[in-house]
Amino acid sequence: METKENVLEAGTTQARDYVTNVYEAVKRRNPNEEEYLQAVKEIFESLVPVLTAYPAYMKYGILERLTEPERFITFRVPWVDDSGNVQVNRGFRVQFNSALGPYKGGLRFHPSVNGSIIKFLGFEQIFKNSLTGQSIGGGKGGADFDPKGKSDVEIMRFCQSFMTELYRHIGPDTDVPAGDIGVGAREIGYLFGQYKRIRGTVESGVLTGKGLRYGGSLTRKEATGFGTIYFVQEMLKDKALDFSGRTIIVSGSGNVSIYAMEKAIELGAKVVACSDSNGFIYDEKGINVETVKQLKEAGNERIYAYLDQHPHAQYVDDCSSIWSIPCDIALPCATQNEIDEATAKTLVANGVKAVGEGANMPSTLEAINVFLDNDVLFAPAKAANAGGVAVSALEMAQNSGKLSWTFEEVDAKLQEIMKSIYQNSKQAAKDYGHPGNLVDGANIAGFIKVADAMVEQGII
Template identity: 75%
Template sequence: MESTLASREIDAAEYVQRVYESVVMKNQHETEYLQAVKEILDTLSPILAAHPEYIESGILERIVEPERVVMFRVPWVDDAGRVQVNRGYRVQFNSALGPYKGGLRFHPSVSASIIKFLGFEQIFKNSLTGQPIGGGKGGSDFDPKGKSDQEIMRFTQSFMTELYKYLGQDTDVPAGDIGVGAREIGYMFGQYKRIRGAHEAGVLTGKGIGYGGSLARKEATGYGCVYFVNEMLQAKGLSFEDKTVIVSGSGNVSIYAMKKAQEFGARVVACSDSNGYIYDPEGIQLDTVIQLKEVERRRISDYVKFHPHAVYTEGCSGIWSIPCDIALPCATQNEIDEQAAKVLVQNGVKAIGEGANMPSTLEAIHIFHTNGVLFGPAKAANAGGVAVSSLEMSQNSMRLAWTFEEVDAKLHMIMKNIYESCEAAAKEYGHEGNLLVGANIAGFKKVADAMMAQGIV
């Protein structure tokens, strides 16, 4: 019996390798997408060996191909009257579990590879939430930094004038991501409503509270990350209490991860933005960060003007050299590489919670696992935002609004369930304690079963 299972696992591993090689051939220059595919496929051999019907039905071959990829130009006029042109994307990756759901990212780095990696990850992340939502992602290489409100409005209106054709509250429901906050969502919702002539509140999430948004949505990804890490710590008899924490980034995810970590008794000593990072050994004063980043839209370097004992350092990568017990990478993809992981381990890090999408390279993840560092992978730890986006959709459908406490309680339970699903799947398929394997298998199985039930589509 054991030899038969071992043989099946060898066959499954060979099958996975063939599928990955095919993906490489078709997407040779899309490095981020290939990284995301490899990270997931490398962990699926145990479940494929146990369920050969997935191989026979070509589930992997189908799941790595988006159902639809849309790319379009976005012309707009800047404040000087000059015509500017950006590129827009929407990848509708998988709808087996429900309408496509995933954010819009506005950043100069946005490309087909970035959007495909984010959309692919979103399939499994959304599956883990237990909500009826499929995976998608979109965005543009537009940079909102330094732009006036009028320029951002003109760009987002042009962007939505093309994108609206592919959206609908039962078809595809975007949200925000890097560079897309309440302001941008508001402008896009207004343009969608103007074109369609209907107030379809469920077509975008992350909206303002006054026109269909959900309380706790802004806090959800950061809170959710900390809730997940807390479950991970408690399983080992640990907690956030009196721990030193580093959080990269200073946007919504980072701010509310810091807030919840502080509420759990941690001392958060560092955060960053795209220019550099601050280190405050006395503990980050979150009110100052919120004022700078959410109210005044200033750089994190200005923190030291209010707290002269803190230190600002240009460049982001050095933040991981600060000794800490818990690291929460909440900024962007691949911000922790192999060298940064080694430094974190040398400095005694006990746990990593990925608040951003794929913030650790494959080499970094290997370093964490081989050194016994607790590792909360992004598709699990980062799922709180999309979970509450789904709750926003539910409130829109029912034409009601839940209190902050109600939404937060649902979020907390969803993150607890995600942790338990990851832990259980890892144990069932022979990788007890490896939450990355558990998250990938648990997310994959639900989608695969739905695809099997729906036939070859």
Template identity: 75%
Template sequence: MSTVQELKQESLQAAREYVHEVYETVKKRNPGEYEFHQAVKEIFDSLVPVFAKHPKYKENAILERISEPERLISFRVPWVDDQGKVQVNRGFRVQFNSAIGPYKGGLRFHPSVNASIIKFLGFEQIFKNSLTGQPIGGGKGGSDFDPKGKSDNEVMRFTQSFMTELSKYIGPDVDVPAGDIGVGGREIGYMYGQYKRMRGGSEAGVLTGKGIGYGGSLARTEATGYGCVYFVKEMLSDKGLSFNGSTVIVSGSGNVSIYAMKKAMELGAKVVACSDSNGYVYDPNGIDLETVIQLKEVERKRISEYAKARPTAEYYEGCTGIWTIPCDIALPCATQNEIDDQSAKILIANGVKAIGEGANMPSTLEAIDLFLANGVLFGPAKAANAGGVSVSALEMAQNSMRLAWTFEEVDAKLHDIMTNIYQSSMKAAEEYGHPGNLVVGANIAGFLKVADAMLAQGVI
């Protein structure tokens, strides 16, 4: 081994030791927050070649600073149900990093929400937002409130109470929340109304995902699902593959899933399965999207009703079985950690060619390692899932300029953003010694922009 190679190996080993040391500190400071630990480890491991090549980031403690939220807010949310009983939930907002712009990230209403999940999502959001090329920092929030089964009036009373407290910490140039799991147009509308009442005037740019009639952006509803498919399309194209004629599985049946299915179908794919939190449907003739939209967006029913409406379909209890269905392309669009190592092994054995993460970190670290080791094209969440926040940033821009772009204009900008994310991730992977590895590439490309901004702004 030459002296140059020895020095390079020594630098890499020193960087590994440094990254491991900081990761162990993060675990000690955040005991029991396993989701947060998972997100930190996945990103930290990718950054080893960066610290080997650029000692300035270690010297300025960028890793220590970027893994500690600038602010974590937890608050009580009391509200009254339709029976007149007082209920109490917990609300959260993590304002993780504002180096490149105001905090930006969705609000999640789901019983599983806790500080660990919010920090995991917020940490991921830093790098996802950086990748978009838009001037937005990383944040996330939510509550352990479950909107399922609640009346509109109950949802309104809860969201008004939630926003009464959250309004103290957000603003168009400070922190701009959006929707996530359990937070759609209804919830955003109620929260925006309460924010206006609290502030005594209209500040359209304080929330994104608003209705078209009061400051929302065309194509925002479609953005995350469309963006995921646009990203996977780039992955496939580089290998001479396409959606046309491919068999696709999409987990979930909410907003992201519906529009991922729609765009995949427009590109010539046959989508044969989708799911919700109770189970999944398999339709060998191809999912009828209009039926799914009617059930999930209009009637708010379970996906099991699909099999009653479509006699060619079969319904199965439980969610993980969806990954046993042979497919060319899998788009996990439901929730975190839905594909574990066992599901990954089945997908690989069945010949899956590409994975595009439409949800936030839906594959476990073990599953990701298996996909990469077996040559499966893998689009990580922070890249493939970035379409929603990209159009949220475009919504902010439209609100600031007091104008509205057409659907076609927004969709074209979204397509360009997703293409640029793919290209910058591939470039970073190549430059730092991991050609074709989009997990490493996306993490590094996202990190460098934020790290350089933090260096420029001093120790804050």
């Protein structure tokens, strides 16, 4: 005689087998794409209870369809450097899933960029964008171009060549790129100018992260860093904790890091270290964020120049060792996989209470398990990092309505979005048997919205 428990067990086994089989197929079709496979595995591991409860997702092949991009574009980017030499880079754009709306995701210019990294970022973007509650699908792009050490004119030439190919694949209602590592206001300006030149029209909504003079949004620069802090703040509140008096380590020194530091300090925390790709600074008196802004936003200098104004601080020529400094809260805001299992164990041994991922996938799967197994509060990237794309979508809304909201208006909307992401992730984790696990909660909450839209729209 079948019992409810037997039926449930059979359903769970079927769901687990389905997840395993689809993941193995993804591995075969995407060999050697470590970053992409890591992102897929992290999502899949959370979805067994959802697939058990709603087997229709298996019938409709949701996982098979989610893991195959709707479109993956690679292209040559030729440009001429200041010495008159022809250089050639490789450009990418993945249009992963449009079930919820136009593809939305940043452009990354960095020598490490390859197809695997772009696909991992685009896949994550599907669920991150879903969590924001806004009508945006998942996409990502970039090039293996390194802006460091290049003149403004060289960067302009590269951006113009990049957009000369990309323009035919994007549009306000099709695909809306933004910035990421190596792509800030300068690069967005050059890209927008070339798009406008080719198209012969001013389509403000085609890119986000634009300058305020031509359709940009207030709070966009601050959004990812602020959003990370707003999410962590909600996570801390649930444990009757806050930022006041907490010692914080923040990796990186770009926009995400700078504005995460600024907001954390505003909430009473003491940030004692931050880094760049060369090394990190430690300031026991507390990092002076205005100095970091001056170095990175105005002068694009290396972080060791902080010591010129604050000689009492220390500089260590190894950015990865920043996590050996004891802290209450760790905010990895630099790049993917910067915290591995050994680093996570060091943080735990030094008493870390919470980790908030400001970068995309900065912790390996093994590191995440270390944090969860040791009851460290953990804010996963696809939730905590969603503030940037949330305000990008608000920029799109302003462009569409020919509106311009104040900093306070956009910041208030950002806070509400991040609170909603936290509550939805928390509730999903509870509903599907993993209370307190925000990794599973964020994955499930983001997945269900996309999966339901895909079912409703048929097999396309």
